[in-house]
Amino acid sequence: MSNTLLILILLGLMALAYRLGMRRSQRLVGGPGGVRDLHSLPSYYGFFTAIWCGLPALLVLFLWVSLQSGVIRDLVIADLPEAVRTLPPAQLGLVINDIQNLAQGNIVSGEVSLEMERAAAHYQRLRQTSFAASVVVVLSLALLGLSVGWRLVSPKFRARNRVESVIKWLLVGCSTIAIFTTLGIVLSVLFESIRFFEMVPIGEFLFGLDWSPQMAIREDQVGSSGAFGVIPLFAGTLLIALIAMLVAVPIGLMSAIYLSEYAGARFRAWAKPLLEILAGIPTVVYGFFAALTVAPFIRDNGALLGLDVSSESALAAGLVMGIMIIPFISSLSDDVINAVPQSMRDASLGIGATHSETVRKVILPAALPGIVGGILLAVSRAIGETMIVVMAAGLSANLTANPLQSVTTVTVQIVTLLVGDQEFDSPKTLAAFALGLLLFLITLVLNVVALHVVRKYREAYE
């Protein structure tokens, strides 16, 4: 990690720049007594110099590090013999991997040829050159910046304003990360999806009834040609989400009503946080619980009743997912119910309605939009939930509405397609990104609608 050392040196230089800038500003006005003649406090002149010293250098270093591996890779490839260069991208990737491993002294998968040795040496040389160059460029940039910043220091110079505007731009930069994340998600899934749709027609993907992504990797391999119909995956996802909602909505809603309308203060004070524990339990724990406790329990009891229950039944996954979503529904409902103004309750009680009549006929109808919004958010979460279904639901696509059978979901398929060995260009891998795109779009629509509904509801009572 020689880059760490470089960064430490840069930080040291920045500290030096800070002192130099501060000293200079004080000296220019004749010692600490003259600080009043400065436009800004001396420390701002220090910060200003430090920013000039560090910021450009750090930016360049960041760019260098993020681009160098790609550039070096291209250079190494360009130097490889013709036969290797024209390999399909997947195999070329393996060769490059081997070269990198060889260069780092790791174990290599294949046999080491002379060309590989040469390429590895080349790779190693390029890396060293690149690092040396980056050290020179970055450090000279830092020193140059330092001297520029130092020269700019003068009593009339508005260092504070400059420093503050740099800070402001840093803040602006941070706030754009949210946008870049969304953009990154959309672009990364979209590009791979487009490549996928070049191989598999989009109509077949969206409306196909068969899902079996096993593809023949080599021409001579016996195997299915792969079918990429997403309908059975969605049916499975929706089946499990439906079961989850059937568990979570009544329990979550009723417990929210009970806790906010009926329960005494003391009961509420311990029951509510205990229920909220469910929200903090990692999903992998729910998956473990579903796969090793609930699913066998359901299967054995089903067998007693003479039912043929799969050991990866949709029921087990849905049930446990429902438990996970209970606190989500209950805390959202709680918010919404509390937002119904007291005057509504008074009006109903004042006419002689019982408490439950008030809840059922006035509060719930009034809170309905908010509750619906909350349920939509919960559905979106159920559709996107991964670990429970990866551990407790099946792998094979099965178009059924029977909750006792095994189904698979979109997220399960994404995980199975991408975990383990993968070639980056086979439709099998790319299909995972197409599924990801679909998942992203569906949850996005659900979230936007739900957030809109909830916001409108809030505004109605504000």
Add this chain to the structure above:
Amino acid sequence: MLSITPDTVALGAARKGVITAGFSPVADDARAINGTVGDITSADPRMTARNVNVYYGDKLAINNVSLDIGVNEVIAMIGPSGCGKSTFLRCLNRMNDTIDICRVEGEIRLDDQDIYDSGLDVVPLRAQVGMVFQKPNPFPKSIYDNVAYGPRIHGLTSNKNDLDEVVEQALLKAGLWDEVKDRLDEVGTGLSGGQQQRLCIARTIAVAPEVILMDEPCSALDPIATARIEELIDELREQYTIAIVTHSMQQAARVSQRTAYFHLGELVEVGKTDDIFTTPRHRLTEDYITGRFG
């Protein structure tokens, strides 16, 4: 059915005796401050409150108030903010039950029934003593459903035609029928403020209560809507007993037959409305009416 138990009569008489024994046209505070000036009783009382104390937690909000509310009269309760008039009103149909820390002592009777009796059920009580609130609070449902809410939950009608009839009558009595008869399906919250408040009154009337409590029903309304509500109160008086809390002395003077003046949780003076506004007997009442504070 409206007879008062001997105890109550004795108590009322005794109290009256104490109070009437030594008042002067303008009472000197020393004597009158602990008792109510004027006649707290009514010839034909529907509700009688005796020695009522209300606490919020440890804080005494109403101190020893006794007052009758007579059949087919409008009694107005006035006083500066925080004087306890609304609290007292909410005691009359036990709306204070909804506030956890609130505690009521003393005796309040509706006809013969002690409404703070431990065995008493608040649901039928509130069906008999309806309430209209300060801010119009229609449910976010259709106009029809708003009015039909009470009859429906209480099971007052057995079929749709009866219910239609009840809703129409209630809206007619509330003077809203002509304005809304063509749009009963529209949401009640879409009406104007004055219409909303009349809708709330219709909703209360639809249950056919004996007493209607109104807690500053016009404070959120403009003068024209206020005038409509005041007219309405005057019409309703013929069939119902009405207790109204108001900030506005003019309103009290316009709509009520009797007026009660509250001050810092005490009932200072009660009397015929005309007397209170022309010849107040207690200095506090006089100061309030002449606008020295309030």
Add this chain to the structure above:
Amino acid sequence: MNKPAVDQTRTIDRVNATLKQRYNRERRFRRFGLAAVILGLLFVALMFLNIISQGYSAFYQTRILLDIEYRQEVIDPAGERDPATLSAADYAALVKSALRALYPDVKGRGEKRELYGMVSSGAALVLRQRVMSDPELIGSRQALWLPADDDIDMLVKGRIDRNAPESERRIKNRVLAWVEQLEARGAIEKQFNLGFLTGGDSREPELAGIGGAVMGSLYTLIVTLLLSFPIGVATALYLEEFAPRNRWTDLVEVNINNLAAVPSIVFGLLGLAVFINFFGLPRSAPLVGGMVLTLMTLPTIIIASRAALKAVPPSIREAALGIGASRTQTVFHHVLPLAMPGMLTGTIIGMAQALGETAPLLMIGMVAFIVDIPGGPMDPATVLPVQIFLWADSPERAFMEKTSAAIMVLLGFLILMNVIAVILRKRFERRW
């Protein structure tokens, strides 16, 4: 009385007629609500009981007392004490001969294999370590507690029914008899299993530990914290204190709210496509895991930090601005320190979320079988929840116990973090 009064008597009669029914319905509704709460609490209790009852025993390990003779001819025939020789010696043979000495009448290959199988293959590693650190041991004898095989472990812990017929039990009658002999002599017992907390993963359940996963989680969380806290706080500061209300900030806000609800696995896809395939960062590295989790926890931290900033009353800002502080000085000198406890609380909760997250890390390859304990954020590593996922998939009965115990450790960390968050909130909560 007059007419309305008659009418009203009828009203009250009708009200009373249906009253009983209405109160029944009231009671039913109330009971239904209570049942929902109790059901929810029951689920919590069930899960905790289930996991604790399965997992507590993993903190103990069955060990067998063996009389080991460090024979020179096996360890170091040449007598040169060369570390390479010492390291490559056949320590398993020492264990085997100790076992043979215990049961001299065991004959036949099959029987012998069963006898040797009672002790874990990790026993040889223990011996090697001892000899390597102290070569003087060679030639001496020593009584040592050595780890038993996982099947014996399960038997001693009562997870295997001794009364079951031989065909349905993983332990042969013969082995059972040996174990009972050892028990009678007090030469087999359960001891605290430090290796579970400090060791790396292993294919052998009795040797597998969560140390590697815990370190992986630690590095991942450190990366997440270092990235997400400054970025999250800076974003919140900008949006709350500096940003003008315009299309751009609206866009940022909508984005943040949506990101909070995007499925975590989608972040994994992003990490795979951008960090690994585009920037060429190594797979399975805590650095990449931390970067992915940063993007995932940012919305939580930003939303909590904004709430904390909103709670600082405007009068504080006005006071500072009024004596001539710049906007930036006001924010950094007055507003930020006051909002910091709230921001920290939100950050801890975000970190707890990140600690429990599994799905996106599967996408970036943190799911590999890794024996070594990672030494830094660039080493291949796995994290605690992924370790749980991997073990939950293993068929051995003993891994179920390990999985539950790992869950207990994970939940312990999460509870600790949440308790800190609650204390922080209670301690620094200010009412303005």
